[in-house]
Amino acid sequence: MEVGRLPISATLRGKLISSGYTTLSSLASVSPSDLARELEISNNEAFDVLKLASHGRGLDRSDGSGAIVNGAETAWDMLHKEQFIPRITTSCADLDNLLGGGINVSEVTEIGGVPGIGKTQLGIQLAVNVQIPGAFGGVGGKAVYIDTEGSFMVERALQIAEACIEDMSDYSVLLKKNAIPHQIQIEPKDILENIFYFRVCSYTEQIALINYLDKFITEHKDVKVVIVDSVTFHFRQNFDDLALRTRLLSEMALKFMKLAKKFSLAVVLFNQVTTKFAEGSFQLTLALGDSWSHSCTNRIILYWNGDERYAYLEKSPSLQSASAPYSVTCRGIRNCTSSNKRTKMM
Amino acid sequence: MTPENLLHLLQTTQKCTFGCPIIDRSVGGGVACSSLTEIVAESGCGKTQLCLQLSLCAQLPLSNGGLNASSLYIHTEFPFPFRRLQQLSQAFSSSYPQFSNPSDHIFVEPVHSAHQLFDIMPKIESSLENRNSQLPIRLIVIDSIAALFRSDFNNTPSDLKRRSSLFFKISGKLKLLAKKYSLAVVLTNQVVDLMGSSDGLNALRIGNLKFLCSSERRVCPALGLAWANCVNSRLFLSRNEEVVGEGEGMMNGSELVQRRRTRRWLHVVFAPHLPKSSCEYVINREGVVGVESQ
The missing domain is CATH 1.10.150.20 (5' to 3' exonuclease, C-terminal subdomain)
Structure with missing residues (x-):
């Protein structure tokens, strides 16, 4: 009107x-x-x-379901909407099951673990997988990768991208449907081009970049995942005033949540582990303190169990806590081979 | 702020060779630039040897796997092994005759404490900017980072907190330099023996290997978990004595003398771009040389 x-x-x-x-x-x-x-x-x-x-x-309005307050939705509408929200696969079926189908868009997910457990690998995998087109059950978006530690290796991203494209063409051969073109149009080079890579070298740069993201994503609407590897590194140096640090961190967390909702994209934050002195002994816990642990919707902890890597879903509003094995192969994150054997034997 | 082009980055990210194709193969072509690589080993495993060799190789042209650059060697353990460097550089110039005096391209700087290391960072940065020398500096070696931190700090909670804050400060600064000037930064670290129960916090598994073992002892890298978060890649050198059969009493005539030999291995503990891998190596007069596995 x-x-x-x-x-x-x-x-x-x-x-x-x-x-x-x-x-x-x-x-x-x-x-x-x-x-x-x-x-x-x-x-x-x-x-x-x-x-x-x-x-x-x-x-x-023809249906007459006018909301009382602008922007308000009923829980029924939200549930209905949520069923159609695509998820970003991790390329590991067990891990996807744990997460209810993959990393949820429009939510903030925190992933933590010891050095060498595969945090960066998972980050690169997600940056590649977000680009899987809708015909293959993907999101078909682009990725923003914020690297604070310098661990992002392009040669590794290329490896994972090549493996991902191979898997997609295997899949299309299996299906042999007309709806899916037999030839995959995507090349590894395109996948690399669709990862917006930012390397930040200080916490001021990190905060500035996160403030700028709103504008950047408004210009690049197809960004569907923002990965920060790691959110922690620059906040573990030069902070004598811990109250200031807590304030900065919670401000940053709010901005991530706002981004996730506004553009319905997934925010994946990586965290380090540290030791905490509690009840007379040292325990392992994710870094940045207790107040930070409220700022993410989902929290996943990666750990070693014997010779296998496991992910444990510690916090989630809708899923129960559980753990699942995964492995890091040269093709990226995949199902744990020994768990495959176990299911076959059963 | 604009994102970097990964295709451009793919072409410009270089590696610095260790000067041995077998070792290079197990570490994906050498030490990666714009990244911090840590070499962990107990004393006598060849950390310093490997670093000296790397420093010499940095001046090789890009076609030979080098960086076509000088290197800066920051040493914290005294004295600096000049004689060994001389020996290695003679071997180096005999295989690459175009370099008549390869030691010319290695700058040596002593550092006595962690705070001093932090204080000389501006000086390091100005020497990185200064391109008056024929070759710019593209490799920084700090041998060893552990020696700086293991002496100055007490084992009290406040001191340990101060220490880990300094770890992140130094590592943050080094990563900044590494990115800005696309440097390869190599740090060496010592090991500590693992005492007591094997399921305590010290036995926390970090990386590919279930546990690190050297000289038949279980060890773990010094400086703890906080430091492990500060490096991008970690390599581990181990040394184990092995009985290789019993010799026929060559010395005393009657007694059986065990012939033992030391086997040395290089393992990738964790690295963002490398799978779990390892290779055997020996140290001889010409330097550190990998052994083809059977």
């Missing part, structure tokens, strides 16, 4: 249109005071305009 059809004075209508408010939906997210300032009208007038506009919008 057009602004022109609102029962308001001609001058007011003129002011609205000249400021760019031509449709009712464009008035949906404006506050009365902002509108008053912009149109140079009184607050009351602005309030009346918005009231009429929201009324007009209500008439427009």
